[in-house]
Amino acid sequence: MAVIRPDNVRQARILRLLRDDGPRSRAELGDAVELSRSRLAVELERLDHLGLVETAGLAASRGGRRSSIVQIARQTRFLGIDIGATSIDIAVTDGELRVLSHVAEPLDTRQGPEVVIGIALQLVGKLRADDVSPGFVGAAAGVPGPVRFREGVPVSPPLMPGWNHFPVRETFAAELGCPVLVDNDVNIMALGEKHAGIAKSVDDFLFVKIGTGIGCGIVVGGEVYRGISGSAGDIGHIRVDDNGPICTCGNAGCLEAFFGGAALARDAVAAARAGASEELARLLARSGTLTAADVAAASTAGDPVAVGMIRDGGRRVGQVLAGLVSFFNPGLIVIGGGVAGIGHALLAEIRGAVYSRSLPLATGNMPIVLSELGDRAGVIGAARLSSDHVFSAR
C-alpha cells in the first residue's frame, strides 16, 4: 500500500479539524481553517482524490445555497498497539480515532522482539479479518522502555531483555505497509488521555503509569515532551532511599524498586512466606503466585500487611511527584497503569503526600485523578500519534 499524506499545511489542518471535531459543512470548514471557498474546494478535491475525505450529504441552509458536509473518509483506518511488560492491547480506529475493534492479551515482552511482534501481527490480522477497508493509513506502537523516537528503536530497556536497538519500527512498517511510529508506552497513554480522556482540556500535565514499572508521560503545550535523548519521564529510577532494594536498572533505592507491580508481587510473596499475612498466604497457596491485583484484593479484605504496602508505596510515589510538581507546575496529574487499578486507597495516599509537600501556589488548582480510559489509553494515544504524523504536511 502506498503512503498517503496531505500535500500541504492547509490540507493537514483540514484533516485534523475533521478528526477532532467530526463532520462539518464546507461553509463552517472554510471559516474554521480561514480559506476562501475556491481555495478550500481545491484542497478538498485533492484530499478526496487521496481517499482521505468524502462528502456526506447537505448541511442545513445558512441562508443561501445549502453547503455539503465533509468528513474524514469512512474507510480511513489507524492501528494502535500498546505493548506492556506483561500484556498487549491492539485497536483499530476510524479517521476520527473511534475504536472500531480492540483486543487485549497477556504477553511477556521477555520473549523477545521477534516473538512479540509476531504475536502482535497475528492479532492485527484477526482484527482486520472482518474489515473491508483497504488498509491502515498509519500505525503506532508503544513499548515499556526508553525509545529513540526518530529511529523507532528501544534503547537499553530494563524490562525488555533482547529488545535493545531492535528495529521495531522497520519490522512493523515492512509487515503493515504503512508509516509506523514507535514510542515509550507512557507517552502514548498520556496522548490518549489528552485526545479522548480526562486531560482533554489540559495542555500541560503528567500521566503517571504504575504498572510492572513506573514511568511518566510529560505533555507540554498539548504535545508529548520527550527530552534530548527520548528518556524524559523516566521517574521509576529516581532514587527515593539510598538504602533501598536493588532495581532492575542495577542501582539501589529507585522508586520502581520499592513500588510498582513487580515490587508489590515480590513483597507480597515474601510476606506470605514469612507468615506475616494470612490473607496473602491463602492467595499464594491457591494460585502459586501473587500479583498487584492480589495485594489490592487483600487490602480490600482488610489485610493490614497489604494495606501497609499500598500506603507505603503511595507515599513514596507521592514524595517523588511532590518534587516534580514544584519543578513542573502541571495543571493535572493522571494516574494510570495496572497497579492504578488498586484505585482510591492508592490515590488517597498519593494525594496526601503531594498536597502536604508541594507549595500551595503549585497545587492550588491541580487535581490528581485516575485515568479515565484505563486499558484503552495506550491504543487511542497510539492512533492519535500516528494520525498527527500522517495528518501533517510532507
Added chain:
Amino acid sequence: MAVIRPDNVRQARILRLLRDDGPRSRAELGDAVELSRSRLAVELERLDHLGLVETAGLAASRGGRRSSIVQIARQTRFLGIDIGATSIDIAVTDGELRVLSHVAEPLDTRQGPEVVIGIALQLVGKLRADDVSPGFVGAAAGVPGPVRFREGVPVSPPLMPGWNHFPVRETFAAELGCPVLVDNDVNIMALGEKHAGIAKSVDDFLFVKIGTGIGCGIVVGGEVYRGISGSAGDIGHIRVDDNGPICTCGNAGCLEAFFGGAALARDAVAAARAGASEELARLLARSGTLTAADVAAASTAGDPVAVGMIRDGGRRVGQVLAGLVSFFNPGLIVIGGGVAGIGHALLAEIRGAVYSRSLPLATGNMPIVLSELGDRAGVIGAARLSSDHVFSAR
C-alpha cells in the same frame, strides 16, 4: 512615548532576524524570510516609518545591482532589570541586545516594592543621562520569587515580604512609558544564557540559580516554560530531608533550607561561634557578618568546615538535579547565581551526584557547566524577553 510594534508576523520575523543575526542586505533578508522583493519593500518601508529599522549603506554585489543593507534602527533601546534578593542589576541594550551600559548595586528587596522600584528608576535615569535615543521600545524586570506572568505581579514570594500582589508591571510601565514584562529572575537568567551565553545552541535545558535562594529556569523548545500558574522551576522547596531545618516557606527540609546563600551564611556564623572553624571565626570577627563568599574564601584557604559545607550542599543540589534529569532529560544544565561563584569545587560535587545517580541514557551527552554570563545573564535575558514581546505581531 507611544507603543511601537510591528503590524504583522512578516515584520516581526524580519525584526527578530535582524536582532539575532545583525545587519543583512535586502537580498539576503528576502531569502531568509521568504518574501518577494516587492513584499519585502512594503514591510521594510513600514518598519522604517515606525523607526524600527534603517538602511546602512550598500552590500557587495551578488552579480546585479547592489543591494542596500538593512539593520535594526541604531536608536532602538531595550531596558533589562534584574532584581535579586540582595542586589539589583540594570542594563540598557541596543536593538541587537548588546549591552550599552550596565549598573549593579547591593539592594535589600525586603525594603518593599515602592522603595526598590524607586531605586531602580533612579538607576535607570542615571544610565539614560548620556543617551540621546528617544526612549525605550520595551523593558522587562526579573524578581526573586514566583510571578503571575500575564499580570506581572509577584505571588506569595517567600524572599520578598510586602511584594505579594504588588502591581510591579503597572508601576514600571507608568514610569517608563513603554511595554513592560515581569518574570521570575531565574527565567530571565535562563533566557540570557539562551540568547548570548553557553546555552545558545541548546533548545531544552535547565538554568539553576544558587543565590540567596535556589530556583530553576526551564527552557523547552527554546522558550521559557512557566507551568500552569507560573511557579514552574521552584526547586528550592523540594524536600530533601524530612528532618531538615525550617525554610522561609514554613516547611521543613527544603533544599533551600540546607543550601543557598542564606543557609550558608547561617551555618557559617554558627560554625564560627561554636569555635568549629578558626578561619570563619576570623572572617566573622573582621566584618561582623558572614556570606557565601566568605565560605568560598575559607574553603579555598583549606578550612575543613567550609569545604564540608560546600561538599554537603553540592551533593544535596546534585541529588535533586539527578531526579530532575531522569524526569526532564535536558540537553544541558547551567549553574549560576551568586553562590555559583564558589566555582569548580561546588560544580564537582554537583556533577558527581548527578552522574552517579541518573541513568546513562539521560546523562550521556549532558554537560553540567557554570553560567557564562554571570551577573549579566539576568539583564540580557530581560532585554530578550522584552524584545520577543515587542518584536511580535500586535
